[in-house]
Amino acid sequence: MATSKSFGLSAWVLCVLSFVSCTWAFYIPGYSVTRYNDNDPIPLLVNKIFSDYTQLQYAYFDLPFVCPPSGKTHGGSPFGSGQSISLNLGEVLRGDRIMTSDFELTMGNDVECQALCTREVSRSNVKWARNLIKENYVIEWIVDNLPGATSFVTVDRSRKYYASGFKLGYRDISPATGQSRYFINNHFTIVIRWRAAPEGGKVINGFEVYPKSVTAAGRKEGSCPADVHAEREGLGLYIAPDESKLKEKYAGLSYIPHDDDEDDGATLKIPYTYSVYFREEPKVEWANRWDLYFTNQEEGSMTHWLAIVNSLIISTVLGVTVFVIWSRTVQGDIKGRGDGAMDDRKVKGQSRRKRSGDKKNEGLLDNADVENDADMSSDDEPLEDTSGWKLLHGDVFRVPEYSGLLAPLVGSGMQLLFMATGLLSLSCLGVLNPSFRGGFVSVGMGLFVFAGLFSGYFSGRLYKTFGGTTWRKNTLITALLFPGLSFLLVLILNLFVWAQASSTAIPFSTLIGLLLLWLLIQVPLVYLGSWAGYVRAKPWEHPLKTNAIARQIPPQPWYLISPAGPILTGLVPFAVLFIELLFVFKNLWQDKSGYYYVFGFLSVVSAVLIVTVIEVTVIATYSQLCSENYHWWWQSFLTGGSSAFWIFAYCIWYYMFKLHVTGFVSTLLFFSYSFLACTVYFLLTGTVGFLAAYAFVRRVYSAIKVD
Template identity: 85%
Template sequence: MASVSLCPQKWAVWILLLVSCANAFYIPGYSVTRYNDNDPIPLLVNKIFSDNTQLQYAYFDLPFVCPPSGKTHGGSPFGSGQSVSLNLGEVLRGDRIMTSDFELAMGKDLECQALCTREVSRSDVKWARQLVKEGYVIEWIADNLPGATSFVTVDRSRKYYASGFKLGYRDISPVSGQPRYFINNHFTIVIRWRSAPEGGKLVVGFEVYPKSITAEDRTESGCPKAVHKDNEGLGLYLPPNLSRMQEKYSGLSYIPEDDEDDDGATLKIPYTYSVYFREDTKIDWASRWDLYFTNQGESSITHWLAILNSLTISTVLGVTVFVIWSRTVQGDLKGRGDGAMDDRKTKGRTRQRSEKKGDGSLEDNDVERDADYSDDESVEDTAGWKLLHGDVFRTPAHSGLLAPLVGSGMQLLFMATGLLLLSCLGVLNPSYRGGFVSVGMGLFVFAGVFSGYFSGRLYKTFGGSAWRKNTLITALLFPGLAFCLILLLNLFVWAQASSTAIPFSTLIGLLAMWLLIQVPLVYLGSWVGYVRAKPWEHPLKTNAISRQIPTQPWYLRVPIGPIMTGLIPFAVLFIELLFVFKNLWQDKTGYYYVFGFLSAVSVVLIVTVVEVTVIATYSQLCSENYHWWWQSFLTGGSSAFWIFAYCIWYYLFKLHITGFVSSLLFFSYSFLACAVYGLLTGTVGFLAAYAFVRRVYGYDTRQML
């Protein structure tokens, strides 16, 4: 067969073809929708949320907004109020997306359109005032873009969006000095579009400008006579109940207005909207989400400083680990040996001299030389980690709990790695609403195989025999505790009628995923790890009688030692935590988008955890303490303690969360996140220490042979 050779030009052509094919893949949430003139654009309503509370509410559950009429619009087979199918992540994050009665047609401006007039009772007015006071904003969706409030930088050089728009606003009465509350009942919708190269028009922006307009001075259609001029706002106020006022002045007990029962008084709130389409050629469709990512330039500098800080800390620790390995460990082994080696050499010389003398006795000068040799070596070489060769691999206490925890940590490590990788590739992006949580749940369930495998094999290494019991603990321990916590929190949220509450059907679905999918996968992995795979072999045998451990220095004791070492990984992660917490708790209208920086910091964090655990384990072994199994796990996950302490500080000094339920949700979810982080990094620390100890004492064994 003749050989085929390609010239450099042909290789270049092949490379260009491969590069061109690399762009032809689909990312969820990135499907392009092209509109022709007068094509309907569905406007979906979702929920209201606030930066000051963790409770969210479905838009149509609000008693003071226009309810869905059920009519169809724009040729859609579904009437308004129809629920849109949601993925698991959308449900868990509190989304309740439904079709609405707003009519938007591409390129067709609408000066004013009346929606409805809603009569609101006294109790509903009170609730609306409370929601306005807590700073709630509304989220609508058009062409997969959330309705945004538009802002311009101080120097007017750049425009950016904040997801959502205000439900209402508050000001101070110039007469009484008391706060007044107004509700936004007119919405100016601006759709920004640009022409598509293939034809049609693409939506590149969705802006909503809310306004409060009094119910007076309106046309027959219900629209204000001057929509875009300064208008008096519609106040959320009803006159006090006169019967209660009479009770007050007659000397009877008086109940304040906010606590009055409904007496039939209502407040009429007319809702209207305007629609305008504006061409914008400065925004590309592929980059239309960039406007939601605020302060990219300034934050990028901070992220690079965070990475530099993390690399500096990790490099210093790396040098320390290198010195420990190259100077101390290998120097001790190659240079002096350990107590076990000395004993073998002494016994060997004794046997040789006995054989030479022939009668099995030693000459006096030989005994004196051996005694001098042993005394000299015992001063220098029989202290520290070398004395633990017969106990270092002794099965730890509560090994039946350590193995499931390590298995769960491997499961979480696989999930976190997959999420970061998919986020860096752009598969998980803000346009894929709920995708991060949905994919994370899928990866966690699938990773049950890895959880069972590592738990079963480690359990077998510890000498355990009840592997089915270990499998059951692995499959039920962490997921069960997390599910029970979420179920308990759900009871409090249900009582608040919030959309943050997980629906009962979703809870049943989660329970089915756990018991019917994950548990069998954990069993499969555990069967492979315990029955089919061999246990990890240790290079040294364990003595029958355990060695007595001397008194340990205060900085190596539990919990002081692990807590102190946890400060170093926390210092690596601290700056990035500022951005994560800001987007997660403080600024919910923004989006966290710098997964590349987060991935880099996460890699440095893992390396730092490995280095810290190795140093702490070596220090512990040098103090003749062979209980390193649990100590290494606690050392690896100890930075979770500082992260939770940072959560408490953040709650006290940065957040303005109001209400018992919101505070309970904050601390519960923070604790759960720290537990996940602690399991993950604790497993990394344990595996690093295990590999280090096996390497050190395995090298020791080869030297003794």
């Protein structure tokens, strides 16, 4: 016992440390304010480039055509440029690679033009830059925890809003040849919006970047052009071929190809410059500075409300159906019996009396309790005076097949349900917000690890209810099943992303950290919860005992013997979630520069979704029992999670008709992440459906008296 207590204490300490490590960057807008005085240095951090057309991201300083860090210190900072900033787990997993830069910003001091560097780029790197521009990559910089933004105005020019990031370059069509030309943005006009703080000093409430392509002609080496803001020709990403070398290489050929993949020593010089302007913006409060990133999403509020109304209508209709089933059908059947006797011998006697014309109600058999399974009659005859669901009183709680797998799946679903509830609650309270960069993933990981206690407890107790004996084996399956499959999938995907030298790849050290977090913290917590659920807690008691011999199931309707039944029932929860999925998918896959913030709407829709899953599963379970089919355990789990099938089908449709994803690796990432998300959804809603059906069956059959 002492060993168990010390083990449990150690597991709790490790859990708390894990959770604290994941949430150290706790941040609520309005409390962690950074104030600057005039002439104070403002660090500008560079992060990465990303695109809405691909899932591959790249660290900014990994690009061979931008200015590399010089290593010099700026503004009294002890760190030189190129120094990596400490990131939380969520930032690493989302592909952030934040580093200090050589940009010099001083509060209140405008800079007309400042040269940064001149970078010589090889032919192959020029080609890569063209490909990145073709795929609409944008750059992300950070000042005072705000991402550098491209500024837009609404159609009626009444409001301004931001889109995170700014373009790496642009493409146009040559009027002479009709071919595409690519230009790289090599001058950046940085605008810092500020307002006076009541406590003194100035706070930053806006960070805008206006990129521009400026030709290298007409300027001295390492200097700015004469008038950087005048209309000038852009810097094209093109290196003229060396005709003499090509003729020598392809001597004797009538056609001489221009090979951009082979470096012949030719380079393109790209001069980088920047300007800095500070402008007062008194209309925007510091605590509301992120609102500008959301203004363009406000037009969808009406659609969100329509989604909620649609969800409520569907849930209400199903709720009325469940109410009718319970109040009229189930209770009516029970009360209609008058005596509630369910003994097979009694029923057979009643059937014989009916056939002889004696319709008088007979009394109950005295003290004919259902004893052990050996005392139960195995000779079932058709019950002429009872409903179909009451005929299953001796089989409805029969242990299902593969119960050793069902218990771990339910445990994993409870773990995910706790995590999702915690994330939505913290998001609605404002704890998880865009200013807490990577916080959603970090806190989600912490909640998932902590919820290993719930996973082990529910899995262990359900396993004990099923009569299992090897509870340690069940614990091991619960602890390794879903996390193990997820980790294996991420590891395989990482091999493809590593080959692309993308920052989307999870660093090896982070993978080792995740592995240790799983094996050294989550697995012990699952063990502790399973020990409490199997050893310390009692199994869930059933109101009826089970016959020794299973009842023969009559021929079933097609929807109960084919996968089409649960799949069709999944359409109803999918209809509840469909409209909100439009916003979630647009934010995740199409507008990765934006931020999903309407967690209040999502929470309401999620709550209605859970209620709908419960209602659908109860109706489906009752229909199955009325067909004298007692295999409801797995059927309820599949029915509850069946809408995951439609969500994945929606992912396929979205990929084909809404996205412009290019490349095999990006496509692989899209479908792999979609499959993983649908698996999480399936386990979560499947568990909700199973528990709802379990509670419904226990409640229904507890109202029956068996003689």
